[in-house]
Amino acid sequence: MAVEAVIWDFxxxxxxxxxxxxxxxxxxxxxxxxxxxxxxxxxxxxxAWALFERNEIDAAGFDALFLEESTALGHPLRGADVLPKLSxxxxxxxxxALKACKAAGFRVGCxxxxxxxxxxxxxxxxxxxxxxxxxxxxxxxxxxxxxKAGVRKPDPRIYLMMCDxxxxxPEACVYLDDLGINCKxxxxxxxxxxxxxxxxxxxxxxxxxxxxxxx
Numbered sequence: 001m002a003v004e005a006v007i008w009d010f011x012x013x014x015x016x017x018x019x020x021x022x023x024x025x026x027x028x029x030x031x032x033x034x035x036x037x038x039x040x041x042x043x044x045x046x047x048a049w050a051l052f053e054r055n056e057i058d059a060a061g062f063d064a065l066f067l068e069e070s071t072a073l074g075h076p077l078r079g080a081d082v083l084p085k086l087s088x089x090x091x092x093x094x095x096x097a098l099k100a101c102k103a104a105g106f107r108v109g110c111x112x113x114x115x116x117x118x119x120x121x122x123x124x125x126x127x128x129x130x131x132x133x134x135x136x137x138x139x140x141x142x143x144x145x146x147x148k149a150g151v152r153k154p155d156p157r158i159y160l161m162m163c164d165x166x167x168x169x170p171e172a173c174v175y176l177d178d179l180g181i182n183c184k185x186x187x188x189x190x191x192x193x194x195x196x197x198x199x200x201x202x203x204x205x206x207x208x209x210x211x212x213x214x215x
Contacts, residue, residue, distance in 0.1 A: 001171040003192070004107060005109065006098075006101045006107070007173055008098065008108070009153075009176060009179075011112065011114075012196060015090055018087070019034075022034075048062050049066070050152065053113045055115075059083070088132075090132045090136075094199060102139060110136075112145055114146055144158055174192045174194065174206065174210065178197075
């Protein structure tokens with residue numbers, strides 16, 4: 001089936017990966033590398049991160065529960081120290097690729113796991129919001145935020161919700177995400193999934209499936 005829609009994640013796709021900032025924090029605190037990712041991967045449907053992204057706990061609840069979970073792994077770390085690290089630097093070439101897809105007539109949507117916080121992915125107060133999310137989000141036809149939808153990736157329902165909003169079948173969609181765990185259900189539904197490793201690789205794969213040339 002021909003591609004009709006390109007669906008994007010936000011953080012780690014249009015901005016640099018928060019995992020880089022997580023690793024810097026871990027190094028600064030003398031914590032094991034990838035501790036934060038390990039906490040987030042433990043009980044991934046019911047842990048602090050999952051509850052926060054579904055808006056089932058507030059920032060204070062996340063702070064306390066993340067501390068409890070990291071302490072259980074032997075390395076106490078407050079959730080409040082992690083949240084500011086979610087912000088990333090904007091990737092202009094990815095923004096231009098989105099504009100090119102839209103100009104070529106592809107439907108474009110964004111599915112983002114985020115939290116109800118000033119530290120949502122891609123923003124850190126008003127300045128980052130204007131610089132990153134403020135530039136990118138208005139370009140999409142449809143946006144699904146986990147904190148508002150009450151469902152988060154990798155739950156297949158959230159991908160089908162986007163298909164409904166864009167009036168396309170999964171088989172006619174390309175999906176881009178920096179996490180393999182989020183690409184897998186998209187592919188399982190029939191989407192052409194692209195795992196974002198770096199900008200050159202991503203645009204090369206996106207060019208191959210859309211037929212567009214990206215700078």
